[in-house]
Amino acid sequence: MTADLSEAFSFPPQPDPDADSRGFWAATAEGRLAMCRCQSCGLWLQPPLERCRVCAGPTEFEDVAGTGTVYTFIVQRQAAVAGYLDKVPYVVGLIELDEQLGLRLPGRIVGVEPGEVVCGLRVQAELVDLPGGEYRVPVFRPLGAE
Template identity: 40%
Template sequence: MASPRALPLLDTDNRAFWTGGAEGELRICHCRDCDGWIHPPQPLCRHCLSENVAPEAVPGTGVIDTFTVNHQAWAPGMEAPFVIARVALDGAPGVILTTNIVGCAVDEVEFGDRVRVVFEQHEDVWIPLFEKAA
């Protein structure tokens, strides 16, 4: 069955982010020179331009910064409504992921909710989604 989500093309820079879910890890690029966190993944630090950048596992928890509920069924197989949210990650200051909140009704999502990562596998890609933390 085809994925209802558009899948990324894996490359050297983004592979750790999109495949970390196989080991249950959310991996974000980290600069070992200035201690900055970089997302989306790239080979240079956006803070200091260092090439000393590598993916590191972060806790996989965070807080909903903002969200919207999508009511339009724009892709076959993706049932509406669903939540599109920005999640500020714990352990990676300044990194905010745009993602979906899953595992609850759309009207149960609130600003400031604590969330944790869950992964949805499609082919070789593990998409990081988030659910409300217990």
């Protein structure tokens, strides 16, 4: 049996949901961005955990607004990730969501030239299809940009 490696390497890596992250991917599939939150003390947890790291309370995924600020970012200039080989340069940011200081989610920053991205830039999440599978992933677009 021969595998078609050219196809295998033409798509980005796919998520591999586990017990802790399944709720995140279930939400994105329904068009929602949701993060793990303690049901006892209200703390948002990223990465998601079965139990709160502060009070050991149970956690659930709750919707977030998807707005936040660019905490930090890189400009990817080398074609290194399958599915994005022809997309360089592009920006990958770590976005601090408005719900809680330190609640950060990585994602591509779209709709802006790489040289115009700065820390503190206000952004809004949107969900896009991840090529090569069934998943949707958040990307972030500057607020007010089309």
